Amino acid sequence: MVELLNKSRDAQERAPKSSKLLLVDDEENILRSLQRVLRREPWELTTASSGEDALAAMAAEKFDLVISDARMPGIDGPTLLAEIRRKYPWCIRILLTGHADITSTVKAINDGQIYRYISKPWDDDELRLIIRQALAFQYSERRRLALEKLVRKQNKELKQLNESLQDKVSERTAELKQIADMLDLAYKELRRGYVTATEVFSSLISKRLPVDLRPNTKVITLVKAFAEFIDLGEEQHQNLAMAAALYNLGKLSWQDDLFKAPSDLLDKNQRLEYLNYPVAGEQLLMALEPLKETALIIRHHQEKWNGYGTPDRLGGAHIPLESRILKLAVDFVEFQLGLILERKVSRDNAIELLKRYRERLYDPELTDRFIAMLLELAPDVEHADPSILVLDTLRLKPGMILARNHYAASGMLLLNEGKELTAFLIEKLAAFEKGKPGGHRYTLYVHKSEQDMENLA
Incomplete structure (x- = not known):
């Protein structure tokens, strides 16, 4: 009773x-x-x-x-x-x-x-x-539908605000806090409304960067592939994917020059602001109950295996597993985009850098498995642009146009973006490749064409 x-x-x-x-x-x-x-x-x-x-x-x-x-x-x-x-x-x-x-x-x-x-x-x-x-x-259902309509309206307004985001950073940060509060209410009624929120935030972050310096999509693709590769649990998989979409959230208040500067070349003040972005991202998400685990992953994704990372100087297995995975994916992508070192590095050189720092910056066992995935599943695993093909030298055909600069293992530029491949150039690439240690093949990014698709069929 x-x-x-x-x-x-x-x-x-x-x-x-x-x-x-x-x-x-x-x-x-x-x-x-x-x-x-x-x-x-x-x-x-x-x-x-x-x-x-x-x-x-x-x-x-x-x-x-x-x-x-x-x-x-x-x-x-x-x-x-x-x-x-x-x-x-x-x-x-x-x-x-x-x-x-x-x-x-x-x-x-x-x-x-x-x-x-x-x-x-x-x-x-x-x-x-x-x-x-x-x-x-x-x-409750009526309120859910009303809140769903409100979320769609807010999303539309957010997209419109992106165009003037550079001149209104402080105002936008306050609005993001309001949106976070609104999404907290939406989750209680909609339960899964936070999925929409991650897409909105990821879109906001990407809008702040030039098209060729947007890492989020590639990082998301990488962590999802690796989660499947190591058979990560469903909840961990979901939290990791959310963290990959939102790991840059704490950078929204940055000035444009800081967004584009390699992290290794920052001055003292810029360095302090850079080191704080994982914490800033966590603070923006902690109000959302379903994103608390995601926020924790973001907080610790710049910790280092040797214990000299930020913000809490965690080391080894004390760093959350998902944070260790996210750091591998983020660094691998940002190495290639020129967001860490003074110059962009090739995919192959990025893999070499992961190997070099596997016991200082990264979990050694995870690093080995991450690299194994990259080599086993081919470069397509971290590539999400449908207009570009990712090929090794054996699949190259004369007439293809390079979509990215191609570097040798030493860092020397071999072929620049926009270069049309000829039979002679392909032969030269194969010759260079034979001299590489480890037997790894070059990875090249070329624009798709109808003839490309026919040749690859």
Whole structure:
């Protein structure tokens, strides 16, 4: 009884203060019994003695909930509720049925998609509780839809604000805090609304960077592939993907020159601001309950295996696993974009740098597995641009156009972006490749064309 009372109070708190109920039964005494049971509730009650009368009442005014008897002459209960579902899908439907009305109950469930069925004779307290819970569910769904509409509106406004973001950094940071608060409310109602939020934030970050210096998409692709490669748990996989989308969130208040400067060339003040961005990103996300694990991954993704990282100087296995993975992916991508060293490095050189620092900056075992994935699954694993093909020298064809600069292992530029490949150049590349240690092949990025696709088919 105590549990029933607690459930009743909880449902009453979450339900709207007033609702309109339609009670349908061909027996007057049943209708009077229902009215007696519900007379003290804050609901407006309307009765109908047949399915035809019920449909006429539904056409005349809007009802929140319908309770119908199963067996009635003319239009029976299951048929009535199925018709109400078709015409008025927002209306909650409950069936009153006898113990022997199994066929009617099954039909109501299948065709009318009823919320509940209640057996006769009913328990008065249980009947009131079921109605309260149904109305609370309906109210919650209506709020969910309203919040979903609000989120779409806010997302549209955020995209429009991107164009002037450079001149309004302080204002945008405050707005992001407001959006974070709004998304916290949205999650309680929508549960999975935070997925949309990560896409919005990732889009905001990318808009601050030149097209050729946007790492997020590549980092996301890499961590997802690696999570599958090492069979990471589903929840860890999801949190890691979210962190990859949002790891740059703490940089939104930076000036443009800091965004483009390699981290190894920053002055003292810039260095302090750079070292703080993982914490700033965590603080923006901590208010969101479903993103707390993601925020923690972001906080620690610049820790180093030797314990000399930031912000907490964690070392070894004390660094969260997902943070160790994210650092590998971030550094591998940012090496190639020129966001760490003074110059961009090739994919192959980026792999060599991961090997070189595998016991200082990175988890040695994870580094070996990460590199194994890169070599086993080919460079396509970190590449998400559908207009570019990623090929080794054996798959190159004369006439292809380079989409990125190509460097030798020493860092010397071999071929510049936009260069058209000839049979002679391909032969030279193959010759250079033979002199590389380890037997690794060059990786080249070329623009797609119809002829390319035919040659590769």
